[in-house]
Amino acid sequence: MSDLASRITKPDEAVKAESQPEADAPAADASVAEAQNDGAIEELGGSGLQEPEWDVEVSLSDLQNNEATPFHSATQWEDMGLSEDLLKGLLALKFLKPSKVQGKSLPLMLSDPPRNMMAQSQSGTGKTAAFVTAILSRVDFNNPDQPQALALAPSRELARQIEGVIGAIGRFIKPLKVAAAIPGALPRDQPVRSAVIVGTPGTVMDVIRRRQLDVSQLKVLVLDEADNMLDQQGMGDQCLRVKNMLPKSIQILLFSATFPDKVGSYAQKFAPNAHSLKLQRNELTVKGISQMFIDCADDNIKYDVLCKLYGLMTIGQSVIFVKTRESANEIQRRMVADGHKVSALHAAFDGNERDELLAKFRQGENKVLITTNVLARGIDVSTVSMVINYDIPMKGRGDSEPDAETYLHRIGRTGRFGRVGVSISFVYDKKSFDALSSIANTYGIDLVRLDTDDWDEAEERVKEVIKKNRAQAAYAPSATDNAAKAQAP
């Protein structure tokens, strides 16, 4: 337990260090709204979210002017040779400046002759808009029915979200046709007549095999969450099979917040001669996320602590990550029986149910979502202010190793694009304690221990951060949220 102890920060220091990076930053003002408001405040529920009673400590424009943040970029969209329609689309979303990963990766992705790219950047820093802009620049829209770009993602939810972002950034491109190759979405035996296809690898493999998808003119292949997609224990095999059915000259773009060494070398074979943008391990954590943990006496106490946190969870929105579908169902059942409103989403639900559950969460109708790793990656809901690791993510045979990558992706569901957020991890025995300790050491995280003996004090600590997130969300609704809402069933 000593490792974790060495990473423990006193609550006071941590709140200062993590949620107030600029001591003299201006209070909430028009700059946040200017930078990100996509005109959808009313759509988000109007007055419910318009509660500017808390200060927003750091505005997005401050972050974008500060070279040390992942939101800074020396480049302007206008310098990238993008089409008028694309520029209009980005600016309409109030993406006034590219983020670092966008500014660095786009010129490389768009250079001629096209070269492969492997790009790493922290969660919530705009990787999706980077590859979507590349896709929309490469496609010839004089040929709108001809498949020209394919993006693969590890879950149907993420594929749908990317489809929404393509529609949002490409809203001035006419005609823009995007197809989702996810279970149940494409009519069988009809050719796919769309320039851009977003899907999950299994379904994409099926539609290619059934000759529904003409791959002969595909120019770009994107793997979002590429380390997960290329993982040999997971979807690596399917992705390789898809790639082998595509033209040899296709440009391959790999994006993720994490590229563990093991996958990194395989990724280089999958996308040979790739340009590469990499981060150091200690750069991986998102500064705006206050990472905390609670030491629970035993497994049963975890549930009691979770219920105690319910009030805080519903100030903004929260995601609770658990290990199995069964425990997601069981915790939901108990919490509902105890009078709390929570929903569960995992891969055992059918596709339409999953779409509907996530849509309700995005709309704020459901505030607390219990889920498994199926939603650990990529999902962008700016109002998520708290992530709970009810179970510490583990991997390997018999869950023998801490899963540091999944930890980072899970907590990255909050703290999106310069916002603040809280993550609380539950530990309850030596194994979970050691696992969290090892994750903290991997990334050099200073975890804050929340002392549940003084619950009022603990609650205040968490509330402080959540309220800031909520104020930010009121000023700066996310474009992705709204794009996804627009396509909700």
Ligand SMILES: Nc1ncnc2c1ncn2[C@@H]1O[C@H](COP(=O)(O)OP(=O)(O)OP(=O)(O)O)[C@@H](O)[C@H]1O
């Ligand atoms: N240049 C920009 N200016 C303002 N907001 C932006 C910009 N680019 C992206 N965003 C917003 O930032 C949020 C996070 O972006 P995105 O989902 O692409 O992050 P990501 O890096 O792919 O994260 P993850 O690693 O979790 O998949 C989105 O809500 C998006 O609308």
